[in-house]
Each structure stands twice: as structure tokens, then as C-alpha cells.
Amino acid sequence: MGVTRRTLLAATALGAGSAGLAKPSLARRGSGEVVVCATGGLMERSLQEHFYRRFEQEQGIRVRSIPIELPDQWARARAGQRSGNIPFDVVTATPPDLIQHADILAPVDCTTPAMTQHALPGGCFPTGIIRTAGxxxxxxxxxxxxxxxxxxxxxxxxxxxxxxxxxxxxxxxxxxxxxxxxxxxxxxxxxxxxxxxxxxxxxxxxxxxxxxxxxxxxxxxxxxxxxxxxxxxxxxxxxxxxxxxxxxxxxxxxxxxxxxVGNWAVLKGGPNTANAMRFLKFFVQNPKEHLPFSEKVSFDSNNRETAALVPEAERRYRASWPENWDRLVxxxxxxxxxxxxxxxxxxxxxxxx
Structure with a gap:
């Protein structure tokens, strides 16, 4: 199933569901590493604090963080595809990236409990998941x-x-x-x-x-x-x-x-594809991490329980708050x-x- 504009529009709708779902028990610990690309600075620091370190501690998989801007990331990903040496596992993708680079992206299973119970409605699609939206x-x-x-x-x-x-x-x-x-x-x-x-x-x-x-x-x-x-x-x-x-x-x-909208996607044939998929499932869980992460980066993030925790004073700064979201193009x-x-x-x- 390809990524279409209809799919991506639904994925960026960011419904504010807030069902109080219990956190599923963690799967057995893994091993090895996962190579994750994101823009540097505040975004990388906040991902480290709220997701990468906790993933390492709870899952036993090292996160090798690569701070990189998107044009360079995709140039290196394409070069890796040609050479057969894929440099990354998880990459940052805009909605057009998911269409333009669909041929080098691994399919994502949106039927897993993590995606159906914790991701935002429409927050998972065939070649990626929403990471942040603003x-x-x-x-x-x-x-x-x-x-x-x-x-x-x-x-x-x-x-x-x-x-x-x-x-x-x-x-x-x-x-x-x-x-x-x-x-x-x-x-x-x-x-x-x-x-x-x-x-x-x-x-x-x-x-x-x-x-x-x-x-x-x-x-x-x-x-x-x-x-x-x-x-x-x-x-x-x-x-x-x-x-x-x-x-x-x-x-x-x-x-x-x-x-x-910034998305996570997984490169086909990367060095640690199974760990990359495990990271995506991990990312959409635990609203108590998504709330402070979203406050720090000033983007909404992909967890449906977080919306119920947003203080009223913060709503002016939230892109997905309805009166703000309707003003976006x-x-x-x-x-x-x-x-x-x-x-x-x-x-x-x-x-x-």
C-alpha cells in the first residue's frame, strides 16, 4: 500500500484522543544498536533525554544518534542505497519525503498494539509514523x-x-x-x-x-x-x-x-532494521515522557494520551489545539x-x- 495525500492528510489531523490505556508490559530486552537521525540542537537533546536514554535502559539497545539536516540525510541514504552500505536505520522524513523516497523505506506495521492503542489516530501509515507536528x-x-x-x-x-x-x-x-x-x-x-x-x-x-x-x-x-x-x-x-x-x-x-510534520521512517536494508521497528513502537508509548518532550521542543508528538495532560496555559503554543490547527496551511x-x-x-x- 503506497503513501497517498489522503493518507498523509489523515496522519496529520492529530485527533486529541486521550483514552487512559494501560501501558503494555515491555517485551524482552534486546541487544545491539539502532542508528537514529534527527536534526541537531534542541530536538536531539530532547529526544536523548526523553526517549533515547530510556530506550537504552529499558530495551537494552544502544541508540547511536546522528544529528543531521534533511538534505544531507537523504543524500547519504541514497548514496548508501547505491553502494549497498545503508548508513542509518531510523530517519526523519517530511510528508513529501515519504512519497519521494518510498522505494527505499521499509513498511511499518500499523496493526501492532503499540500503534493501535498509543499512537495518535492516523499517526501510523505504511512507511512511517508521526514524530512531531507544528x-x-x-x-x-x-x-x-x-x-x-x-x-x-x-x-x-x-x-x-x-x-x-x-x-x-x-x-x-x-x-x-x-x-x-x-x-x-x-x-x-x-x-x-x-x-x-x-x-x-x-x-x-x-x-x-x-x-x-x-x-x-x-x-x-x-x-x-x-x-x-x-x-x-x-x-x-x-x-x-x-x-x-x-x-x-x-x-x-x-x-x-x-x-x-516530522515523521520517523526506517530505511530498507539498514544495519539494524528489527531494532528500528522496536524503537518506533517504543516511541509512541508513555505520555509522561511525551508531555515534557513536547513542551521542550514546542511540537506535538505521537501519543494519544498526552492531550489530556496539556495545561490550559500551554494551549496557545500547541499547533494541534483546534483554534491553532485550523489556521495552518x-x-x-x-x-x-x-x-x-x-x-x-x-x-x-x-x-x-
Whole structure:
């Protein structure tokens, strides 16, 4: 069964089920290791604290963590497929990745008790499971804009109304995040965004490019740029926008934020495939770990019992809280996957010219 847009839309719906299911007894301890890829910085530190170490202690399997950005991860995974030397077991995948790289991903059994009892409804699909969900959110300095920052992409691009240097990503899925944002800034309604009019998108991006002071390469880097005053606004992973907002010096909006779902997937023929599948089942359990993990990374994570534990004061910061979730923009992942290589080439040519 292939991954379709319908499957992925259901997987990102993040229903807030909270049945109080008893934790199943742990299977017998394993051995060896599992090689897990995720972006570095806060995400890797939080995964270490709440999942990797506990997996090692309870399952007897060492986690070898590889901090890596997505373009490099997939380049190495593809090179490993060609050479027959697969470098990783568990990889991070965006929804378009699950379509574009389906031929090198191992099937995931969504009928196991761990997935049916503990994963979010729709949180498991044929080639992966949801890891985290949030949004790519407009974020600004309250010092620069004490009366409120840009509330839409149109205002983000409006350098007369909101003057000052911007920062934008040059990592992850920037080749479709930013053209999508540009189309919204240019007045394209949400239901008309796909198929994407890339010529129109890049004409709009041309208007903002002279005002981009820094292109960030990682989540940590995106925060450093704003904190250092090199830019007065940016588009950030919500995992970085939320802690900045909580500091009191910055704010952000969910309005028009692009849904940003990170998935776990397992490479076919990896060095420790059985351990990788064991890790996925382990990951979706224990809401008492998911709650602090989600608070730290400011993403929701894949456990259905956690929603009932979220304090009211935290709901403004949760992407999946209904009034926030409805304001997010979801992409047509099949269209993106079919056009991704051309979009990436166009992005690189535009950025470097």
C-alpha cells in the first residue's frame, strides 16, 4: 500500500484522543544498536533525554544518534542505497519525503498494539509514523514592533508597513515552504495554492530577497539570528518560535503557518532494521515522557494520551489545539513530491544568482 495525500492528510489531523490505556508490559530486552537521525540542537537533546536514554535502559539497545539536516540525510541514504552500505536505520522524513523516497523505506506495521492503542489516530501509515507536528510560523521582535508584528504573509512581505531586515530558511523544505508563503503573500487563496504557480511565487520572492539579511541553516541558527538583532522577523519552526515567545522578547502567529510534520521512517536494508521497528513502537508509548518532550521542543508528538495532560496555559503554543490547527496551511504533498527536484534546482539557482 503506497503513501497517498489522503493518507498523509489523515496522519496529520492529530485527533486529541486521550483514552487512559494501560501501558503494555515491555517485551524482552534486546541487544545491539539502532542508528537514529534527527536534526541537531534542541530536538536531539530532547529526544536523548526523553526517549533515547530510556530506550537504552529499558530495551537494552544502544541508540547511536546522528544529528543531521534533511538534505544531507537523504543524500547519504541514497548514496548508501547505491553502494549497498545503508548508513542509518531510523530517519526523519517530511510528508513529501515519504512519497519521494518510498522505494527505499521499509513498511511499518500499523496493526501492532503499540500503534493501535498509543499512537495518535492516523499517526501510523505504511512507511512511517508521526514524530512531531507544528508549523513554520512568522516570528518577530517585540522591540522592533511593540504594537504587534505581521499577522499574515502579505504583511511579512510588506517592508513599508513592517520595515527591517528579515531572515529566512535555507534548509529543510525551503524550496516549497517559501514559494508557498510567497503565493499567499501575493493573495492566492488557500484552496488555489496547488498546483503551485512557481513563476508567480518567484516574482514575489524577488521583492523580499533584498531585505533578507540572513539565511538560517538550523533551528538553533534561526534563534541566534533573531536574538542577535540581525533580523527583526523570520519564519521559524514553531519549536523555535514558541520558546522565543515565552521569553517575552518575541511573538509569533499561527495564522498562515505551514504545517510542519516530522515523521520517523526506517530505511530498507539498514544495519539494524528489527531494532528500528522496536524503537518506533517504543516511541509512541508513555505520555509522561511525551508531555515534557513536547513542551521542550514546542511540537506535538505521537501519543494519544498526552492531550489530556496539556495545561490550559500551554494551549496557545500547541499547533494541534483546534483554534491553532485550523489556521495552518496544509500542502499537496503528492504535487510537491512529483515536482520536488525541479523546485529544489530552481531554489538553488534563485538563491545563488
Amino acid at each position: 508549523g513554520m510560523a512568522i516570528t518577530w521582535s517585540k522591540k522592533a514592533f511593540p504594537n504587534g508584528g505581521p499577522a499574515s504573509w502579505a504583511e511579512f512581505f510588506d517592508v513599508a508597513k513592517f520595515p527591517g531586515p528579515r531572515s529566512l530558511p535555507d534548509t529543510g523544505d525551503r524550496e516549497w515552504w517559501l514559494p508557498l508563503a510567497a503565493l499567499m503573500a501575493d493573495g492566492v487563496p488557500r484552496d488555489k495554492l496547488f498546483p503551485m504557480d512557481l513563476d508567480r511565487a518567484y516574482r514575489k520572492l524577488d521583492t523580499i530577497k533584498p531585505h533578507v539579511a540572513a539565511w538560517w541553516k538550523s533551528g538553533d541558527n534561526s534563534m541566534q539570528i533573531l536574538r542577535g538583532g540581525d533580523a527583526v522577523m523570520s519564519v521559524l519552526y514553531s519549536s523555535r518560535a514558541v520558546p522565543l515567545a515565552k521569553s517575552g522578547e518575541f511573538d509569533f502567529t499561527w495564522n498562515g503557518a505551514i504545517r510542519d 496544509i500542502a499537496d504533498y503528492e504535487w510537491i513530491a512529483a515536482n520536488r527536484n525541479a523546485m529544489r534546482e530552481r531554489w538553488v539557482n534563485w538563491l545563488t544568482r
